[in-house]
Amino acid sequence: MSRERVVVIGADGAGMSAAHQALRVAADHGRDIDVLAFEATEHTSYSACGIPYWIAGDVGSSDDLVARSAAEHRDRGVDLRMGVAVTALDLARAVVTTDDGGTHAFDQLVIATGAGPIVPDWARGSDGGLLRGVGPVKDLDDGAAWLDRFVSAGEGAEVVIAGGGYIGLEMAESALRRGLSVTLLTRSRVMHGLDPELGERIVAALEESGVRVVERSTVVGLGTDEGRVVEVTTEDGRCYPCDLLVLALGVEPRTGIAADAGLPVGDHGALCVDERGLVVPGIWAAGDCCETRHRLTGEAVFLPLGTHANKMGRAVGTNLGGGSARFEGVLGTAITRFADGQRSLEVARTGLSEEEARAAGFDVLGLITEGTTASGYMPEAEPIAVKVVAERGTRRLLGVQIVGGPGAGKRIDTAVVALWAEQTVDDVAAMDLSYAPPFSTTWEIVQIAVRRVADRL
């Protein structure tokens, strides 16, 4: 049997997980494969999630964010071409075209083109380029630009953040810690993936730290001075002075080449893949350019996260190499932190919020419970609020949201496992969760919260 050629488009988490796993599994199966990968940028396998912490000063260098360099990928057997973009895909001929004029045949293809930041037209000048002082926070080049802007801005410079999701919150932290003045504008609510009573707590923490938060405020235009942003205008006619504008408006899947080739794209613009990661025979996809399946609703969702990208890439690699693996779907788990140097508020969620559950047609009870992260008498005890959403009738746990001090956030994993294993609130209330005074109250707060729901269902 001749050597099989796998072409991978994109050398970040999903693509490189797929590449290496394919090589490993193929070797285990005695199959000969070559992996040729194209990366349009100069960066591989970096932590996009770490960028706000680099900008804040927690991380010394962008090199620290790179899990594996191009050289390391090559050492491990991937023929990786950096700075080479794939410009077209010909399914009938099984060939990709690259912007260096090459054409490359493949036996199997992995599309791992990721997602790009949403950049509205108002962020651009008449030449189509971004206005000065304006930018997204997606890749290492963006990070370097923001680090430079934040460090060189005078103290108290006005930073406006458009977007109240995870990146918006993290960039608010970065800007505060760099001594800047921060206004956060968001179309709906801050962290709108959480129910409002949780979101309010985050807003309160932001405001106590000096962030000016304006919810239900949509940016519609910018005022400029010689190509540099000086003012932000919102739909309701208000104006905000602005030296720097962070675009934290979310991302959209990069699926232009794939869609042009006729591959199926869903409502979110992301590639439709099956559980193995297959788009059509011979064509695989993984990571932020793909839809995933929500385990609780069964619906296709677009939840671009590094942790999913790595898991999807690994599954695709296993399948490519001759093994068998599936990506088992998602629960919408997410976690972040807002720390201003004094306080630290952890925020996490998994499953369905009460709003989401109702929208999906579930008959639910949602209840918030207050407690502490450690036994109340311990110095490390911090307030924590846990919202539990459960289905009436089946008594099944459907979602948990947590906002609280240090130690609060990672408790979400307790709920993740319970959701994954389709446990009822009664199951969780009975479990032998860990207790010692520095870590929890005698009844762990997640368990108290679940028990209170169980008592009321």
Place this chain on the structure above:
Amino acid sequence: MSRERVVVIGADGAGMSAAHQALRVAADHGRDIDVLAFEATEHTSYSACGIPYWIAGDVGSSDDLVARSAAEHRDRGVDLRMGVAVTALDLARAVVTTDDGGTHAFDQLVIATGAGPIVPDWARGSDGGLLRGVGPVKDLDDGAAWLDRFVSAGEGAEVVIAGGGYIGLEMAESALRRGLSVTLLTRSRVMHGLDPELGERIVAALEESGVRVVERSTVVGLGTDEGRVVEVTTEDGRCYPCDLLVLALGVEPRTGIAADAGLPVGDHGALCVDERGLVVPGIWAAGDCCETRHRLTGEAVFLPLGTHANKMGRAVGTNLGGGSARFEGVLGTAITRFADGQRSLEVARTGLSEEEARAAGFDVLGLITEGTTASGYMPEAEPIAVKVVAERGTRRLLGVQIVGGPGAGKRIDTAVVALWAEQTVDDVAAMDLSYAPPFSTTWEIVQIAVRRVADRL
């Protein structure tokens, strides 16, 4: 129907959980019950687990450790008699006798007499009392005595701790933080509920903090000077200078009255109860005086912990009040911390260790995985080691042990839920666990550890 009288022996977590839950549930069911409770000491509902932190100085006062005072219990409807010990139980007449000369009839009885510290003969003087400078760490009086001894001991006074379990470790921390010199002697290994390669890490941390650790060292006698301990002698003939000796040798169930009355007691000396908490019709028991069922082995175990006591008490109270509840057994979950003011090492376990699993006849793979508590580039990243034990064939997760820096310990709850829900290592490897740089690596370490086992099974 006349009012029903419930008598409760013991007013700590189990007894008072049962009492209040019985009153609540009975009210919901329209039943009239009176609850009469006897507590032999002057303390109610206190956190025994918090005592080492009170001695260390983390907790201001013993009052802070009291979840609910006698007056609060009475306000909520429990007729609580403090300082009154039950001396005999007559099952045939359904009457208890108390040391104030009273006899009290009951319709239903709850035995919640707890456990007492193991105090070897060598710890006592010729008068049968404890030698001066020697004591256990079980109740608030013990705590007050140790606080006084540690604070009034000169700096560098020699504290010997007999016992290398949770209390031993926590008292080593307390003594260190009070500026004392600490020697820890333990019959087998430090934290012998963990496999040796985890225990070694704890020993290393203790030694780096200046604790002298001697494993496989059994105390056999004490040297005294005018009734005060001055020296500890071990089985191997060694002597250790000793100004203060902490007895951290474990506890034994207090079941004298119950056993004398002919109630069934198991191998561990603890009362045998069914899942509802029933010993024999009309006689219930809960908390540290009881056996519990290990969910993985099905065997009766003696695992006296506040969190079990509260859950068992609540189940008994529900049943007493006319509802229906079961205590669903335990996984042997435990967590603690060793902190010397500079470093903090968290230690947690659940399910079966590799040693325990083999002893129980399982065919297992156990593997330790090293990682970090946060993304490696974050300042909060600390080393963490996770040992996973899984069954060959079924691929079922059987146990997890964790030793690591801040944020490590509570990860055990991820494993607790997975064990409770009988998940395989493949299930856990696929789960949508939370990730953000301050909280974990892209693949959460518990998941990496499980995945590595899955790859090798």
